[in-house]
Amino acid sequence: AQSVAQPEDQVNVAEGNPLTVKCTYSVSGNPYLFWYVQYPNRGLQFLLKYITGDNLVKGSYGFEAEFNKSQTSFHLKKPSALVSDSALYFCAVRGDTGRRALTFGSGTRLQVQP
Amino acid sequence: GAGVSQSPSNKVTEKGKDVELRCDPISGHTALYWYRQRLGQGLEFLIYFQGNSAPDKSGLPSDRFSAERTGESVSTLTIQRTQQEDSAVYLCASSSGAGNEQFFGPGTRLTVL
Numbered sequence A: 001a002q003s004v005a006q007p008e009d010q011v012n013v014a015e016g017n018p019l020t021v022k023c024t025y026s027v028s029g030n031p032y033l034f035w036y037v038q039y040p041n042r043g044l045q046f047l048l049k050y051i052t053g054d055n056l057v058k059g060s061y062g063f064e065a066e067f068n069k070s071q072t073s074f075h076l077k078k079p080s081a082l083v084s085d086s087a088l089y090f091c092a093v094r095g096d097t098g099r100r101a102l103t104f105g106s107g108t109r110l111q112v113q114p
Numbered sequence B: 001g002a003g004v005s006q007s008p009s010n011k012v013t014e015k016g017k018d019v020e021l022r023c024d025p026i027s028g029h030t031a032l033y034w035y036r037q038r039l040g041q042g043l044e045f046l047i048y049f050q051g052n053s054a055p056d057k058s059g060l061p062s063d064r065f066s067a068e069r070t071g072e073s074v075s076t077l078t079i080q081r082t083q084q085e086d087s088a089v090y091l092c093a094s095s096s097g098a099g100n101e102q103f104f105g106p107g108t109r110l111t112v113l
Helices: none
Strands: A003-005 A010-014 A019-021 A024-026 A031-038 A044-050 A056-058 A064-068 A073-078 A087-095 A108-113 B005-007 B010-013 B019-024 B031-037 B043-050 B065-069 B075-079 B088-095 B108-112
Touching (some): A019 A108, A024 A073, A031 A073, A044 A056, A073 A087, B031 B075, B075 B088
Parallel strands (some): B010 B108
Antiparallel strands (some): A003 A024, A019 A073, A031 A087, B005 B019, B065 B075
16 A cells, blocks of 8 residues: 655745655655645646656756655755745655555645745 | 646535536546545545556445546546535546656536535
């Protein structure tokens, strides 16, 4: 079975400060890891993914994530937060074998204060 | 269109009625997924189609739920004898391959009274 944990329901950060949204996972085989963002009244948008290669992955809107195999983590980061980054963020995983559908975390609401 | 589309955007129905939700994936995408998102919660996998292979139905919560896909095109999710706990946003996604990112539609918000 595969699972994702997003331990923080909400993260608050001041505009201009760095942000981190945490994600840990459990999966059989090698992980395929994804981050999605959901803005109010809009669908999920893909941010970035890790399949293989460099542990630091860069994605849309200045976001990046670091894959750490020993800690089974894939934390989302951004060096300088914007108010417009305020949204709901989902981490997702699937293994390289078995079920192809993604397993999503419960989501973390990011609130960036001006 | 360029993205995944879903219809209707909103559906209000009475308990016990059947509903059909439609998804049009991105053209050329061989994989299609249905998820359910209850209010304030993450996404729950329902069913997955990949080309002409047998669908993965392991996420369907009960035999009231079923889905079909016409080739590599449109998919319909059917919920029979709806219950209030079926109220949720139903999201469809498609991808060009099993390891590639999924592109999501805007969802259908289902309310069962």
